[in-house]
Amino acid sequence: DTEVTQTPKHLVMGMTNKKSLKCEQHMGHRAMYWYKQKAKKPPELMFVYSYEKLSINESVPSRFSPECPNSSLLNLHLHALQPEDSALYLCASSGLLQSNTEAFFGQGTRLTVV
Amino acid sequence: AQSVTQLGSHVSVSEGALVLLRCNYSSSVPPYLFWYVQYPNQGLQLLLKYTSAATLVKGINGFEAEFKKSETSFHLTKPSAHMSDAAEYFCAVTNRREYGNKLVFGAGTILRVKS
Numbered sequence: 323d324t325e326v327t328q329t330p331k332h333l334v335m336g337m338t339n340k341k342s343l344k345c346e347q348h349m350g351h352r353a354m355y356w357y358k359q360k361a362k363k364p365p366e367l368m369f370v371y372s373y374e375k376l377s378i379n380e381s382v383p384s385r386f387s388p389e390c391p392n393s394s395l396l397n398l399h400l401h402a403l404q405p406e407d408s409a410l411y412l413c414a415s416s417g418l419l420q421s422n423t424e425a426f427f428g429q430g431t432r433l434t435v436v
Numbered sequence: 437a438q439s440v441t442q443l444g445s446h447v448s449v450s451e452g453a454l455v456l457l458r459c460n461y462s463s464s465v466p467p468y469l470f471w472y473v474q475y476p477n478q479g480l481q482l483l484l485k486y487t488s489a490a491t492l493v494k495g496i497n498g499f500e501a502e503f504k505k506s507e508t509s510f511h512l513t514k515p516s517a518h519m520s521d522a523a524e525y526f527c528a529v530t531n532r533r534e535y536g537n538k539l540v541f542g543a544g545t546i547l548r549v550k551s
Contacts, residue, residue, distance in 0.1 A: 326479075353536040364526055364541035365480070377535035412479055416537055423468050423487060423532050425539060427479040 325349075328413050328428035336436055337403060343431045345396040345413030353377075354396040355425065356388060357412040365412055371396060372418060403435045438463045438529045442542035450550045455499075455514040457545050459527030462508065468537070469510045470528045471501055474544075480526065486510060497521070522549045 326347045335341050345354065353372045357365035370378035371390040385407075387399040396413055410432050414425040443458040461467055468487050472480040484495025491503040501512045510527060524546045530537040 328479075355536070357539075364544050365539075366541075367538050370536035370538065372535045378538060410477075414480075418532075418534060418536070420487060420532060423530065423537050424470060424482055424485045425537065426482065427472075429479040430477075432477070 326413055326415055326426050326428035328411075328431050330431060331429065332432045332434075334434045334436060335400065335403065337405070339403075340399070340401045342400065343398040343411055343413075343433075345398075345428055346394055347415040347426070348394055349415060349426065350393075351415035351417050351422075351426075352393060353416045353418050354390060355414040355416070356386075356396070356398050357414060357427075359410040359412060359430070361409075369398075400433075403433075405435050408433055408435045438467065438531065438540050440527050440529050440540060440542035442525075442527050442545050444545055445543065446546045446548065448548040448550060449517045451519055452516050455512070455517045455521065455547065457512040457525050457527075457547065459501075459510045459512065459542060460508050461510060461527070461529045463529055463531065465531050467529045468532055469501075469503065470530075470539070471495065471499070471510075471512050472526045472528060472541075474524045474526065476523075483512070483525075517547075517549045519549050519551060522547055 356368040359365040369388045389397040410430045413428045416425040439462045471483040486503045527542040528539045
């Protein structure tokens, strides 16, 4: 099973709302990622968790707050977002060995901030 | 710093023709290279990977890529295009790290397949 599941698929939120994106994998991967993809652009890394600890934060604004409750789950908490934060948010997971470096992506959450 | 350059933001081929999508990379250490495909409003699907084993890598759906260190290239090919291959393709590079692998993507190439 190489599936990464993201919920919800679509989300519309106001600038004062608080919402969360969820991601789950059961491949035994110990690294999980959040990427942001704007229209007609490639994905850009936001956060990396390895062994449930935040290992990379690509200078993401604090209105985005990641959380890794266990090795299978990854959340992204959203608060006071701006319209320019509207994008496709992709979750991914990978191993940390030479043999399993490839990242597997979920279908994404299409976020619209109004 | 690592980077990827994909030559051609749009490529158009006829059904049954050869597909060639170009990717050049820059990396100060031996790279790990990947090709992903993205269909509209979907996530990214891994086509194939290079991780310093065989230089000719075979992937899913009939795609393959050849790693050429002297040319710093990792071009994606498919002998015969199908209509279902129409999508956006991303080349990506990373260096393996114990704390997670940051993928750096190229700008992407949109493949159009004409009937």
